[in-house]
Amino acid sequence: MRADGFINDMKAAGLARRLRRQSGFTLVEMLVVLAIIGLIVGLVGPRVLGYLSDSKIKAAHIQIESLAAGLDLYFLDNGRYPTTSETLGAMLVKPANASAWNGPYLKGGSVPKDPWGNPYVYRQPGQHGQYDLYSLGPDGREGPTSIVNWTN
Numbered sequence: 310m311r312a313d314g315f316i317n318d319m320k321a322a323g324l325a326r327r328l329r330r331q332s333g334f335t336l337v338e339m340l341v342v343l344a345i346i347g348l349i350v351g352l353v354g355p356r357v358l359g360y361l362s363d364s365k366i367k368a369a370h371i372q373i374e375s376l377a378a379g380l381d382l383y384f385l386d387n388g389r390y391p392t393t394s395e396t397l398g399a400m401l402v403k404p405a406n407a408s409a410w411n412g413p414y415l416k417g418g419s420v421p422k423d424p425w426g427n428p429y430v431y432r433q434p435g436q437h438g439q440y441d442l443y444s445l446g447p448d449g450r451e452g453p454t455s456i457v458n459w460t461n
Contacts, residue, residue, distance in 0.1 A: 362447065365424040369444045369456040372421055376400075376429060376442055377458055379414035386411045390433045390440050396420075397431050423456075425449065435459075 334342075379400045384390050386409045391399035399407065400414035422428055423444035430451075435441035437459035446454035 365447070366456060368424045369446075372423065373429070373442055373444065373456065373458050376415070376420075380440065380442070382414045383410075383412070384439075391431075393432050397429065 376397060380390055380397075383400055387407050388409075391397065391404065395404050397415075397420045400412055401418065401420065403410040403412065420429070423446075425444070425447055427445050427449055430443050430445065431440065432442075433440040437457070441457070441459065443455050443457040445451060446456055448454050
């Protein structure tokens with residue numbers, strides 16, 4: 310009886326050793342997986358970030374068109390565009406000297422900020438038309454990255 314118990318103990322010990330060797334991953338396997346993940350992130354990441362910046366630029370163009378449509382409605386009712394000092398807020402709250410104001414001309418109850426969190430720049434009279442309306446863009450400074458309502 311003792312021999313059978315010894316043999317069973319040996320079988321159990323061998324099985325335990327085999328299970329320990331088969332469970333888990335080796336360091337080399339883990340490094341290979343991390344390298345593959347790093348390559349995928351390195352190849353896909355820049356494209357995703359490019360799509361994100363493109364979508365913000367498109368959103369700014371759409372918001373500028375929406376604000377321009379509101380300004381045109383304001384012009385039709387009042388015969389003039391809001392002045393620079395009246396700001397775009399004149400499309401939400403009637404200015405003192407707007408006799409035929411029929412607003413608000415914007416939905417949402419506030420003038421939206423650009424996709425980067427900055428206010429849109431509005432100038433009337435404009436240098437490029439009746440008014441200039443633009444976003445300072447991703448860098449927050451006037452220049453080549455600004456998104457504008459006029460064509461160059």
